[in-house]
Amino acid sequence: MYVVKSGGLPKKNRFLPFLFPLFFVASLWLVKFVEINFQLDFAGFGILPRNFSGLRGIIFAPLIHENFNHLINNSFPVLILGTAIFYSYKEVKWKIFFWIYFMTNLWVWAAARSAFHIGASGLVYGFASFIFFSGIIRKNLKLMALSLLVVFLYGGMVWGIFPIDYRISFESHLFGSLAGLLLAYYFRKQGPQREKYSWDFEEEEDSEIRKFGEEDNKNPFNFPSVN
Numbered sequence: 215m216y217v218v219k220s221g222g223l224p225k226k227n228r229f230l231p232f233l234f235p236l237f238f239v240a241s242l243w244l245v246k247f248v249e250i251n252f253q254l255d256f257a258g259f260g261i262l263p264r265n266f267s268g269l270r271g272i273i274f275a276p277l278i279h280e281n282f283n284h285l286i287n288n289s290f291p292v293l294i295l296g297t298a299i300f301y302s303y304k305e306v307k308w309k310i311f312f313w314i315y316f317m318t319n320l321w322v323w324a325a326a327r328s329a330f331h332i333g334a335s336g337l338v339y340g341f342a343s344f345i346f347f348s349g350i351i352r353k354n355l356k357l358m359a360l361s362l363l364v365v366f367l368y369g370g371m372v373w374g375i376f377p378i379d380y381r382i383s384f385e386s387h388l389f390g391s392l393a394g395l396l397l398a399y400y401f402r403k404q405g406p407q408r409e410k411y412s413w414d415f416e417e418e419e420d421s422e423i424r425k426f427g428e429e430d431n432k433n434p435f436n437f438p439s440v441n
Contacts, residue, residue: 235296314340343394
């Protein structure tokens with residue numbers, strides 16, 4: 215069996231996919247430290263649905279967290295899932311990040327409950343949803359393995375899309391998941407594709423042989439057709 219593969223990242227670039235997710239998570243912690251040290255409350259910069267002033271939350275809401283427990287719960291998934299996307303989907307990584315970021319927050323502003331929605335959990339659900347569905351849609355074994363890993367690590371997150379605890383913005387979770395699913399389908403032909411194995415080429419050769427065989431059976435003596 216042989217596999218047709220594309221080249222990987224050079225060794226010196228192996229850590230590049232990790233840098234932006236790390237920088238983004240560091241910015242979340244910086245915002246929290248500024249809020250505490252200067253005794254500020256940034257919750258008012260969150261998303262307030264269907265309110266004109268709440269539009270600023272589309273940009274700022276994922277950077278703001280209620281407390282350190284909230285921040286920690288979002289930091290590790292953003293770092294892990296973000297790195298997975300930036301490594302595995304290099305061609306579309308920025309599109310995925312910004313589309314999930316703004317699409318999720320815009321939907322929250324348009325359709326969520328009238329309350330301030332803050333936190334990066336919409337990103338977490340968007341990243342997890344994209345990785346899971348993209349691996350299935352593309353039928354790439356490595357990406358499917360990554361999808362299964364996401365299910366293993368964060369499968370319990372699925373309960374977060376239901377209105378079980380109204381203190382939690384389940385709308386952000388739900389819309390983030392929908393954004394990830396939509397983008398997984400939309401970008402299905404960009405980035406890594408299904409790898410071809412030896413049996414794929416054998417099937418293609420067999421189909422060509424059958425095709426020529428069918429044509430020969432229709433005209434076994436190769437006489438020119440007459441209309």
